[in-house]
Amino acid sequence: MADPEVATKAPESDAAEATQPATSSDTPAQTNPTMGEHCTSDRPTPTGQSSTGEITQLGGVDVYISKPSEYPHAPARLLLLLTGGTGVKSVNNQIQADKFASEGFVVVMPDLFGGDAAPNASTTSEGEDAEPASPSLLEQFKLKAAEAAKSFLIDMWLARHTQEKVMPILHKVIDACKEEFADAVSNGDGIYAVGYCFGGRYILLLASEKEQEQGWAQPQPDEEAGTIRKGPFIKVGALAHATLVSPDDFEGLKAPINMVCVENDPLFPDEVRKAGEDYLSKNNVDHQVKVYPHVPHGFAVVGEYEDAAIRAAQATAFDQMLQWLKDH
Template sequence: MADADVATRAPESDAQESTAPADPSAQARPTMSEHCTSDRPTPSGEAPKGEVRKLGGVDVYLAKPNTYPANPSKLLLLLTGGTGLKSTNNQIQADKFADEGYLVVMPDLFEGNPAPNGSAVPDSEMQGTSFLDTFKLKAVETAKSFLIDMWLAKHTEEKVMPILEKVIHACEGEFADAVGNGGGIYAVGYCFGGRYILLLASERTPPQTGWTGAQRPADEEAGEAQGPAKKGPYIKAGALAHATLVSPDDFHDLKVPVSLVCVEHDPMFPDEVRESGEDAMSKAGLEHEVQVYPGVPHGFAVIGDYSDSHIKDAQATAFDQMLKWIKEH
């Protein structure tokens, strides 16, 4: 991305921070880290090859295989982190799946409002500073955290799921050949988008919104008497990497195979949430896989330039894991 707030701090320091034990107090409320809201530098020589257009009234990035539509393809939804639709790295990530033969649709989950850059102030920058300077730095960090919380309040499940439903319905119409060829829609998600892979993979009752008064329409009351209508699953199989904002409940009622790329000791996706999810999927007899990657930062699986060879290798391995999963299903 060309925005001035793109993160340029050394990636290796991210890995050191992310592998530290999670602070329990930091898990008290759902949030996102700087790795969900900032892009890494784009790898040299790489640039997007797809196009931004409307699909079902929603802006999407569309990446097609070179041989489509002459040769059959399968349809893949790619759900991004907070950097959103216009992120160069996210677009290149979509292109990588298109190069593997998938027709990739990457929707704008945030309606043109990507997350504010929320990078925290590293402890190393606090050393040797005066009390006043320390206070100022912490005030900036608190302000950024507040902005992210305000942003999250605007982009809830109640707002995002209808966007996805519009895009999925439009895909089933315009790209019926790719949907049919795959026997359904596949999906991969990163960071913020990771949780929505779980939601798309489940059969659930949508959150109740709207009416809060005592009197409601008769048809709504009649519908409740028969039980709320369930929706989903919307996809055939899904894979997610370093998801954020996930709760144990999100693993209930999953109906299709899922693959998880996880970061060891990830405060954005705590071990206890992952372990609870694994237990729920195992008890439900759901086909799944979970791979935990040590020594890498949250957000490592998204395209970005890293000088640390361990992170580079892990990024390539995570892509192969996700690709292999959707190819096998």
């Protein structure tokens, strides 16, 4: 691929162009067509890092909240952070929220899964091989059986956490944020949002003006107009290596969208990305897309990698999303 970067509307850093192919220990085997290992298990937490926020409740939903050190004495903006399958109790996800908080955002990270985080798809620790170099026939059989079991568990988990279940959670949290952090919402003239893996698709749904389908969010009637509320529910959104996205999810998008993508990502195929870009361009929706080569799906979430090139791409992706938020 001669030009691995696809960008529209605004230029981005060229740092990721220097990346090299990932080592085998850093590249997960994509055995499930809808959710990969990086969607359901964390990388090792970077040495010496820990989270600083707290888990509480908003609108009856468990949320992790991280605030700028000077808030509320200094103004801040409200950022909704939607996680992958590892959920709100993941230390890496919490540190990711803290990183945005240190940049002037009150970050609210909701539990999208009601305490039911995704089944851990990896039991391999840092530096270990996922399988022997030359597995015997018995070992190969055991490996395939284990992968089939993982796939089944993840499919069952996904069946429990559908759009009809997740959207009501998001609406409860958004409504509660408008009350609890009215100053931050007002200061930013709306709600900012970022999403990773599983959470990436819901950034698109929240950025859309499409009318809500039956069973989505039990929307409340607008008392003045007597109509059902519709989106967009966020001012601006950014997503990284989203999963479960279809071309239809781009329909009705109105809020500016930034996308961090992985080259040749089977969980966010090129044809889906290109269909989304075409829709955004034809409908004059402000957007930016950057495709990162030689990185695994999930690379933009806080986590330790041996490969320095992946670490550099992770930092670049964060800067890309952060700058997009600050520019809007």
